Amino acid sequence: MRWLGAVLLLALFAAAPVQARAAADDAPRILMMLRLAPAHFRAGSGYGGGYGEDxxxxxxxxxxxxxxxxxxxxLAGNWPMPIIGIDCFILTVPRGRAPAEAAAQVARDPAVEWSEPIETFEAQGDPTPNDPLYPAQPAAHAWHLAxxxxxxxxxxxxxxxxxxxxxxxxxDLAGQVAVERNFVxxxxxxxxRHGTGIAGVIAARPDNGVGIVGIAPGARLLALRACAEQxxxxxxxxxxxxxxxxxAVSFAVEQRADVxxxxxxxxxSRLLETLLRIGVARGATVVAAYDPKLPGGGFPASMPGVIAVAESAVGQAGGPYAAPGRDIPTTQPGGRWYLASGSSYAAAEVSGLIAxxxxxxxxxxxxALVSxxxxxxEIDACASVVGKAKCAGLRR
Structure with a gap:
């Protein structure tokens, strides 16, 4: 599997919450959390949690x-996150100084809730262009999708x-996206390609005469852009x-995403884990791709309460769930289709299955998944959806 990734950097400080900067400026930065006043958060507050009268x-x-x-x-910027009661500030670190060391020093300041470096995350997929209408969806057969x-x-x-x-x-996605937001x-x-492919695996339209069928075509997507392609x-x-x-996670939790x-x-990342824990506590199911090269499959797959998914079975106790992840036909920008492989797409299949x-x-x-x-x-999709007894009857 080809690992994808690089670093997105952040914008300069402004009066309103800042947006993320494109990757031209490679100065190292860290995040510093200050506690918000309890009265700041109001139910139904909008994206970004603007300060208002605070x-x-x-x-x-x-x-x-x-x-x-x-x-x-x-000080380079900030972004309030009222859902977890913190104001996240962005600090620039002088070149030659390790961000992890700077974050640890800042965290010892009595005014600071916590601090952490800005980390890099990688999409876990390897798209390979092929016949755009290739009909063999592995999950369609392995999971008896019809x-x-x-x-x-x-x-x-x-x-x-x-x-x-x-x-x-x-x-294959027209009408399937209920909300779009760009956080980059x-x-x-x-x-x-990657986001479009993941969306297609989950919720591509059925019975429209073209392309593929998503695992959960009746679901609606919140397309939240937190990554970019170079x-x-x-x-x-x-x-x-x-x-x-x-x-993006904060927005998804505030919007009560089911998955x-x-x-x-x-x-x-403590910040991401804190937000994801809030989401799980509110009833959301979090599904993440498993990276066998990272401890515990990487984060957030290693986080308790998160469903970790690999493209093939990992032979160890407590290992991830396995879903079809090789040669997955899915949607490509520009009204095309392509074949993709990787735990990214296996995770997307499980997100659809959860729906x-x-x-x-x-x-x-x-x-709950039956495996x-x-x-x-390996996941038994039919038993997961309708139960083992009923599934046996359906398969006859």
Whole structure:
């Protein structure tokens, strides 16, 4: 599998919450968290959690600037995250100084809740152009998809695709995207391969005479761009950073997404973990791609409560779930289709499957996967959706 990735950097400080900067400026930066006043958060507050009448905003900026000066850093921006009660400030680290060391020093300041470096995350997929109407969807056969769709299609499920730019005008995705947001400023607005491919695997339209059928065609997508692609063609790198991901996750949680798909992997991030824990506590299912080269499969796959998915079975106790992940036909920008491989696409299939389970199961009950071994291995999709006894009858 070809690993995709690079670093997205952040914008200069402005009065409003900043956007992420395109990757031209490679100065190292860290994140510093200051606690928001409890009264700041209001139910239903919009994207970005704007300060509004919060009179402590200016005071927090002054505190942040003072902490930066005390530690030899420069204040570069901020992004409030009221859903977890913090204001995230971005600090520039002088060249030659390790960001991890700077973050550890800042974290010891009594005014700071915590601090962490901005980490890099990589999309876990390897797209290979091929026949755009290739009919053999592995999940269609392995998971008896047509049979499952007679029972459930993922109706009413809202699935957050946190990835690169989705082509919402693709003929297999037209009408399937309920919300679009861009959390990466300065990277252009063109549709991108990885995000479009993930969206197609999950929710491509059925019975429209072209392309493929998504695992959950009745679901609606929140296309949340937190990653961007560098270059063009099959070798284009898909890149994200922990701040753009955190902003997208925060939005998904505030919007009450039923499923949050993260087809990527990277190092641990306390900020991301805090946001994801809030999402899980509110009933969302988080699905992440498993990277066998990283400890525990990488983050967020290694996080408790997250469904980790690999493209093939990993023979170990407590290993990830396995779903079809090789030669997956899916959507490509510009109204085309292509073949893709990797745990990115296996994770997308499981996100769609979770939507089917949610539709068929008792409301409020957390979806559960039936697999070869507890908590991992090959997934029995039919048994997961309708139960082993009923599934045996359907297969006759």
């Amino acid at each position: 009179q402590s905003a200016a005071a927090r900026r002054r505190i942040a600037a003072a902490v930066a000066r005390r530690n030899g850093l420069r 049979m499952l769709h007679r029972t459930a299609t993922g109706r009413r499920a809202r699935i957050a695709v946190i990835d690169s730019q989705v082509d919402a005008r693709h003929p 400023d300065g990277a252009g607005a063109a549709a991108e 270059g063009a063609g099959a070798g284009a790198a898909t890149l994200c950073d922990s701040l753009s991901l955190a902003r 949050i798909n993260l087809s990527l992997a990277g190092p641990p 089917l389970i949610r539709e068929e199961h008792v409301p409020g009950r957390r979806p 070869a071994r507890p908590g991992g291995g």
